[in-house]
Amino acid sequence: MPIVAALLSVAGLAGVAVVAPILTARRVAWATPVVYGASFVLAAVLLICGLLALLGGSAFQGTVHLPVGLPWIGAHFALDPLSAAFLVIVDFGAVVASFYAIGYGAHEEEPGRVLPFYPAFLAGMNLVVLSADAENRRAGYVYLLMASFGTLMLLLGFGLLAGPDGDYAFSAIRTAEHVPWLSGLVLVLMLLGAGSKAGLVPLHVWLPLAHPAAPSHVSALMSGVMTKVAVYGFIRVVFDLAGEPAWWWAVLVLILGAGSAVLGVLHAVLQRDLKRLLAYSTVENIGIVFIGLGLGLAFKTNGMAGAAALAVTASIFHAFNHSLFKSLLFFGAGNVLTGTGERDIEKLGGLVHRMPETAYLFLGGCLAISALPPLNGFVSEWLILQAILLSPDLPQWALRFLVPASGAMLALAAALAAACFVRAFGITFLSRPRSPAAETAHEVSRWQIRAMYALLAVCLIAGIFPGPFLDALSPVSQMLVAGAMPKQPILPHLSIIPISESRSSYSGFLVFFFIMMASWAAIRVIHNFASRAVRRAPPWDCGFPDASPVTQYTANSFAQPIRRVFGPIAFRAKISQTMPQPGDMAPARLTLSLRDLIWEFIYAPIEGAVLYAAERLNILQFLTIRSYLSLVFAALVLLLVLVATWA
Amino acid sequence: MERFSLDAAHLLAGGMVLVSFMMLYQNRILGLLNVFAAHAVVLSLSVAWQAYVQSAPHLFVTAAIALILKAIIIPVALHHMVLRLGVHRDIETVGGIGPTMLMGIGLVALSMVVMLPAAAEADPIAREDLALALSVILLGLLIMVTRQNAISQIVGFMSLENGLVLAATGARGMPLVVEISVAFSVLVAFIVIGVFLFRIRERFDTIDTQALDDFREGRE
Numbered sequence: 073m074p075i076v077a078a079l080l081s082v083a084g085l086a087g088v089a090v091v092a093p094i095l096t097a098r099r100v101a102w103a104t105p106v107v108y109g110a111s112f113v114l115a116a117v118l119l120i121c122g123l124l125a126l127l128g129g130s131a132f133q134g135t136v137h138l139p140v141g142l143p144w145i146g147a148h149f150a151l152d153p154l155s156a157a158f159l160v161i162v163d164f165g166a167v168v169a170s171f172y173a174i175g176y177g178a179h180e181e182e183p184g185r186v187l188p189f190y191p192a193f194l195a196g197m198n199l200v201v202l203s204a205d206a207e208n209r210r211a212g213y214v215y216l217l218m219a220s221f222g223t224l225m226l227l228l229g230f231g232l233l234a235g236p237d238g239d240y241a242f243s244a245i246r247t248a249e250h251v252p253w254l255s256g257l258v259l260v261l262m263l264l265g266a267g268s269k270a271g272l273v274p275l276h277v278w279l280p281l282a283h284p285a286a287p288s289h290v291s292a293l294m295s296g297v298m299t300k301v302a303v304y305g306f307i308r309v310v311f312d313l314a315g316e317p318a319w320w321w322a323v324l325v326l327i328l329g330a331g332s333a334v335l336g337v338l339h340a341v342l343q344r345d346l347k348r349l350l351a352y353s354t355v356e357n358i359g360i361v362f363i364g365l366g367l368g369l370a371f372k373t374n375g376m377a378g379a380a381a382l383a384v385t386a387s388i389f390h391a392f393n394h395s396l397f398k399s400l401l402f403f404g405a406g407n408v409l410t411g412t413g414e415r416d417i418e419k420l421g422g423l424v425h426r427m428p429e430t431a432y433l434f435l436g437g438c439l440a441i442s443a444l445p446p447l448n449g450f451v452s453e454w455l456i457l458q459a460i461l462l463s464p465d466l467p468q469w470a471l472r473f474l475v476p477a478s479g480a481m482l483a484l485a486a487a488l489a490a491a492c493f494v495r496a497f498g499i500t501f502l503s504r505p506r507s508p509a510a511e512t513a514h515e516v517s518r519w520q521i522r523a524m525y526a527l528l529a530v531c532l533i534a535g536i537f538p539g540p541f542l543d544a545l546s547p548v549s550q551m552l553v554a555g556a557m558p559k560q561p562i563l564p565h566l567s568i569i570p571i572s573e574s575r576s577s578y579s580g581f582l583v584f585f586f587i588m589m590a591s592w593a594a595i596r597v598i599h600n601f602a603s604r605a606v607r608r609a610p611p612w613d614c615g616f617p618d619a620s621p622v623t624q625y626t627a628n629s630f631a632q633p634i635r636r637v638f639g640p641i642a643f644r645a646k647i648s649q650t651m652p653q654p655g656d657m658a659p660a661r662l663t664l665s666l667r668d669l670i671w672e673f674i675y676a677p678i679e680g681a682v683l684y685a686a687e688r689l690n691i692l693q694f695l696t697i698r699s700y701l702s703l704v705f706a707a708l709v710l711l712l713v714l715v716a717t718w719a
Numbered sequence: 720m721e722r723f724s725l726d727a728a729h730l731l732a733g734g735m736v737l738v739s740f741m742m743l744y745q746n747r748i749l750g751l752l753n754v755f756a757a758h759a760v761v762l763s764l765s766v767a768w769q770a771y772v773q774s775a776p777h778l779f780v781t782a783a784i785a786l787i788l789k790a791i792i793i794p795v796a797l798h799h800m801v802l803r804l805g806v807h808r809d810i811e812t813v814g815g816i817g818p819t820m821l822m823g824i825g826l827v828a829l830s831m832v833v834m835l836p837a838a839a840e841a842d843p844i845a846r847e848d849l850a851l852a853l854s855v856i857l858l859g860l861l862i863m864v865t866r867q868n869a870i871s872q873i874v875g876f877m878s879l880e881n882g883l884v885l886a887a888t889g890a891r892g893m894p895l896v897v898e899i900s901v902a903f904s905v906l907v908a909f910i911v912i913g914v915f916l917f918r919i920r921e922r923f924d925t926i927d928t929q930a931l932d933d934f935r936e937g938r939e
Contacts, residue, residue, distance in 0.1 A: 702864045709829065709857070716832040 074121035075134050075151040078159070078202060081117045085195035088114070089188055096184035104177040107187045111194060112170035115163045118198055122159030125151045126544055135204060150204035153547035154312065157388060158201045158304040164530075165297035165395045166194050168523045172403050173289040175519025179410050186287055193293065197301050255314045259321050262309050263328065269302035272362060273332040274670045276355045280339070283354065284347035284415070288406025291347060295354040296399040300391050303361055310369070311384070311552040317373045319468050325366030330478040332359025333485035335670070338642050341492045341634050342666070344627055346405045346415050349496055350398065353441065356485055357394040361387045363478050364456045368553060370471050371462070377555025379462045382570050385545045385557050386455030392541070393448040393534060397440040400527040404434035407520055408500065411513040417627050419507040420500045426513040431501040433524040438497045440531045442490035446584035448534035451568070453486055454578060458570040491634060499627040506621045536580040539568050635664075643667055724772045725843055731765035732851040735885060736827060739858040742878060743823050744816060748870060749807050752794050755874050759789035762881045769848075769888045778888055785884065789877065793909055800913060801870060804920055819865050826857040848889025855882030867927055869919070873912055880905050 088110045095103035124132045135150040151159070173190070177183060264275065271279035283294045310317070336355030343349035364387025371380035405415070407430040414420055424431040440447040443454075460482070463475035505511040515521075534541055539560035546556040560568050567579035639645030643666040652658040695703075738758045745751045763786035770778030801807045834850035859879025863872050884901070923930065 698864060698867065701860070705860045705864050708860070709826070712829055712833050715837070716829060 073134055074124045074132050075136050075149060075202070078118050078121040078151065078198070079136060079138075079149060081114045081121070082195050082198045082202070084114045085111065085191045085198070089190075089192035089195065092188040092191065093184065096187050103187060104180065104183050105174050107191065108170045108173040108177055111191050112167060112174070114191075115166035115170055115194060118159060119163035119167055121151070122156045122163055125156035126153060126160060126547070129547075148204035149202045151202065153551050154304070154308060155201050157392075157545060157548050158300060159198070161300050161392050161395050162197050162201055162297050165293060165399050166197075168399060168527055169289045169293050169297075169403075171526070172292070172406070172520050172523035173287075175517035175523075176287065176289050176403075176406055176410065178517065180287065186290065190290065193290070193298075197298060200301050201304055252318060255316075256318060256321065258314050259310055259317075259324070262306055262314075263324065266302045266306040266309075267328065270299045270306070270358045270362075271332070271336075271355045272328050272358060273335045273355065274674050276332065276336065277671065277675060279355060280343075280348050280351040283351040284345060288347070288402055288409060291351075292399040292402035292406075295351055295402060296395040299354060299358055300395055303358070303365075303391055307365065307384075307388075307552065310365075311372070317369045319370065319373045319471060322366045322370035322373065323470060323474060325362055325369055326474055326478045329359045329362030329364075329366050330481035332356065333363065334359070334481050334488070335642065337485045337488040337492060338634075338638055341488060341495065341631050342643075344416050344418055346408060346417050346420075346496065346500065347402070349417075349492070350401050350405060353401075353489065353492065354394075354398060356489060357390070357398070357441075360453065360456065360482060360485065361391050361394070363387075363482055364390060364459065366478070367456070367459045367463075367475065370466060370468075370475065371459075372553045374466055374468075376462070376465065377553055378557070378571065379459060379465070380553035381546075381549035381555040381557050382455065382462075383459040384552055385542055385549045386452055386459060386570075388545055388548060389538070389541060390449075390452035390456065393440070393452050393531070396527055396531050396534070397437045397447075397449060400437035400524055400531065401434065401441065403520060403524050403527070404430055404437060407434075407516045407524075408513075410516045410520070412509040414507065414509045417496065417499045420505070420510045421503045421507075421621065421624070422501075422505040422510060423513055424501040426510075427501075427515045429515060429521050430524075433521070433528055434501065435497055436528040436531065438493035440535070442493050443486045444490070446532075446535045446580045446587060448531050448538070451535055451538045451578070451580060453482070455570055456482065458576060462571070488634065495627060495630040499625075499630065503624045504621045506624070536584045537566060538580055539566065542568060639666065642669070644669065724768075727768055728765070728772065729847055729851075731761060731768055732848050732885060732889075734761045735765060735881065736851055736854050736858070739855050739862075739878060739882075740820065740823055742874070743819055743858060743862055743865075746816065748801050748868065749798070751871055751874055752797050752801070755797075755878060756790050756794040758878055758881055759785055759794070762885060763790060765885060766888045781884065781888060785881075788905075789881065793877065796909075796913070797870060797874070800916065804870075804916070806868065806870070814865055819861070823858055823861055826861060827854040830854040830857055845889045849886055852882045852886035852889060855879075855885060858882075869912075869916055869927075873909070877905065877909075 088107060092103065092107045095106070133151050133153070133156070135148060138147045138149065177186070180186060263272070268275035268278075283291050286294060310321070333356050336352050336357075336359055340349050340352035340356060343352060364383050367383035368380045368387065371377075371383060407427065408420065408423065409415055411423070411427050411430070412420065436447070440449045443449040445451075457479060460475055460479035463472060463479075466472050466475065505513075542557055542560050546559075550556050558569055558572070566581040567577045569577045635643075635645060645667075646665045648663050648665075650661045650663075652660060735758065738754060738761055741754045742751060742758065745754050763782040766778055766785060767782040770776065770782060830853035831850050834853050835846065838846045838849050856879050859875050859877075859882055862875030862878060866872050866875060880901075887901075
């Protein structure tokens, strides 16, 4: 029974979390490899459980009821296709991150700060995915030490679903009758709760601050995996538990998804900090996933099972792909950080010579996240766009207008993401070193490199042979929207077919084959007809052979055209220049000011209101005993009056 | 007999509410203590009647505790304390007596409105008792709120506790252990508060809580 093995592994992770602080407190030298090694093995067991349950059919699925947890209720755990799919996403990331961390953790100055929490973090995420009642899930979220606001929203949402009888088991919630407006409220609460954890705009503000602050393998887990746990929670509640969706749910989800996609990538383009750039790009990708989910809702509510299956499958596949390439990119950023001690891309450059393997692996991740064929990012975004093309069949006019609009936003986000990662790769790894740290960079340990190879390999496989991956997800879509994508044929051409063969198909293998052939032919032609020798020459230097690295194209200059276009709208960008008077020796200055509108219009008023209320309430600190008693008394009387008027 | 036992129970419980009003009205400390002793006597009578009606002998213990502890020991001790502190001539002036009495009447009405429908299913003795007990509790709180002198506030607190005991005996099946432990915790609270009063008095030359407040730090 995979579920039993999975629960035992989760218990094992919790055990490692208990042992880790003892090891670190005694300053045992082998604490780091042992903790990460144990996490690696346990996560691998969980991954196998998830794969078995996803591919092996119902024989490997099941439920377990443990007598621990809440008194008299106990704890329900279940492994169904949806949780199996997310178990795979979570634990594949966890396996690779643990492997990477064996190398990365050796550089940690204070391992005690990370080691005990790492296995606990993994255990918490697995518990959320496995548990089958809301109380447990909430405990898992608390375990993750997440924002209390989001947890409150989730608790309210589950409370509404459970109804007055208070049966929090999923099987009971699923069969219960749902009042439409209450279900709508649940959707809004889930958007607030899961959205704040996944980083949906406008609840994303914490994410670019928190994710880069962690060590890189933990950042990879947070961005690549933890956000998926939130997506899982959203799918579980909105598709599985909340009953029939209304069409306006799709409108809400689509708007939030499209907004997240575009705003996330716009922020990412302007970042100088490599890890923060990656964190903003997570916001973008979560937006893409939510666009897919919104489409799924739109099709489901209109009874278009095939289209809904396409949208949901594409969006879960994108969640999987994102966990792959985002982990890969964060590992790359971790390598850069280990090799140079620098995260600011304006101080990097030229690393392709000093860290060649990291550079090529990072390039692979950049290609995947920019949705370029033949890698996996292209497949899932292409599938989402295919689902968008089905929107003219929708009966609601609002959706007919909104879906193509969000498709346009998706295309815009994809293009901007490509620009963003050209910039990230080019400024970090190409050109000449911009600082001594970049000049003296060194390649990192084999563990780190091998973990990245594994991720890139899966990215490539998922991009070239996406068929089996989509087939594996069909029980999930069967469960969520009662429909499935057509069975993907292995032949001809290893292509995938979203709806029907006459409409559209894509063969990652053929594209890969043609790209390889074309590159090979181009190389042959150039070397045969132009010059056989590899020649090293100074780059074009405007006639100044020894120009300082400062004169190179910078990250800021690369982002400038995009900032010109979008800055005035999205950031209220203002550029002011001060020219010195003639004869004055002071330098001329160009000042750029960007404003975060979401912060200003949503968070600043809230912050102001809280501060104002706190100032007013401050008087309460200085009342007499009698006044405090009077307050208690007044509250009591008020409550009694309420009871009297309502009863 | 059934009818008579009900009426007598109501009479005694209503008597407690009446004595609570007397406490609310009384603004001299020694007078207040005497009324408090009367309050406890009525309480013990009421509990004893309940013990007789419900034929629950352990309630007689409760009644005895109420009589000995709250009607004799605590008032006498408070009396000595007041004399030793030399505050027996003080007259308190918080709010007018009239408005306070009006508020008290409002509170009694409120507790009736709340309790009677809420406990509609309970048997009549428990139901009316609960309503009257809630009034006693609210009046006790009102006494605490409208007094400045620490001793009067203690008396308000004790009368509030009397209301709790009344409510508890009205509901059948209150275990004796709980009752005794509540009684002793009240006694302990009384001792602690008494010690504190003397300490406060030593420090600040007053037991007026308003005056104590003036010594607080951080005040703007």
